[in-house]
Amino acid sequence: MDISFQVDSAPVLGPLLVLFAAGTVVQVRRGAWDRRRALLQLAAAVYAAAVLSLTVFPLNVTWGEYANQTPWIEQINFIPLLTADITMVPNVIMLVPAGFLLPLLFRNATSASRVTLVTAAVSLSVEAAQLLSYIVLNNGRSVDVNDLLANTLGGLVGYALVTLALRAPVLRGPLLAAALPRSAALRDDRRRTATADGPQAAPTAAPVIRP
Numbered sequence: 201m202d203i204s205f206q207v208d209s210a211p212v213l214g215p216l217l218v219l220f221a222a223g224t225v226v227q228v229r230r231g232a233w234d235r236r237r238a239l240l241q242l243a244a245a246v247y248a249a250a251v252l253s254l255t256v257f258p259l260n261v262t263w264g265e266y267a268n269q270t271p272w273i274e275q276i277n278f279i280p281l282l283t284a285d286i287t288m289v290p291n292v293i294m295l296v297p298a299g300f301l302l303p304l305l306f307r308n309a310t311s312a313s314r315v316t317l318v319t320a321a322v323s324l325s326v327e328a329a330q331l332l333s334y335i336v337l338n339n340g341r342s343v344d345v346n347d348l349l350a351n352t353l354g355g356l357v358g359y360a361l362v363t364l365a366l367r368a369p370v371l372r373g374p375l376l377a378a379a380l381p382r383s384a385a386l387r388d389d390r391r392r393t394a395t396a397d398g399p400q401a402a403p404t405a406a407p408v409i410r411p
Contacts, residue, residue: 202263209257213249220245236378244305247297254294255326262338276331277344291350292357295319299358300365304379307387312359319355323348 224242227233233241298319302309309315327348330341365371366385379385 204260204262207257207259207261209249209253212257213252217245217249234377236374237380240301240304240378240380244301247301251294251298251326256329256333259333259337260339277342277346280345280349288346288350291347292354295323295351295354296358296361298322299355299360300362301358302355303359303362303384303388304375305383306380307382307384309359310384310388312356315359316352316356319358320348320352322355323351326351 221242224233224238228235228238299315302315302318309318327343330339331343333339334341334343362375362385366375366389372389376386376389
């Protein structure tokens with residue numbers, strides 16, 4: 201059976217985003233979510249959809265005569281940096297927002313090493329999805345270890361940027377107002393504030409003067 205068709209991202213991700221946006225509006229109207237925090241979560245959802253649109257979609261389904269004949273193992277580049285060039289730059293840029301958003305959304309994104317591990321795991325999941333789509337759907341995607349390295353570097357750059365932004369008085373307030381209640385950014389800010397204030401000395405009673 202010879203099959204060839206394409207699944208675009210809009211029919212799949214579009215309705216999911218609409219449902220998420222509708223749920224966000226409901227939560228804000230009920231008072232369950234703060235508006236700034238709702239906007240941050242909505243921005244994260246739009247960003248995730250954009251990444252999937254660039255890396256996984258469109259899905260080109262080809263079987264039979266139209267299928268790719270190259271063995272799947274040959275679609276993988278295992279050697280890092282051998283073919284590295286300027287094309288790695290978009291892969292770095294793509295994961296910068298992830299490194300920026302993670303400390304504002306999650307409680308465990310407390311250090312550069314943790315954010316690096318998370319972005320590496322996200323990138324690895326994307327590469328695995330691309331390989332699976334090639335094996336199952338004969339989609340024309342290749343898997344490159346250089347993409348993994350570039351994405352991970354992008355996450356680290358994003359974490360460095362959000363760290364600098366949280367130390368800037370102009371940006372610190374709006375970012376913390378939008379951060380989720382248990383996020384790493386808010387926890388670290390409370391810890392720094394408590395350390396800066398230091399322990400407060402107990403007030404000394406005034407001496408009693410007896411006649």
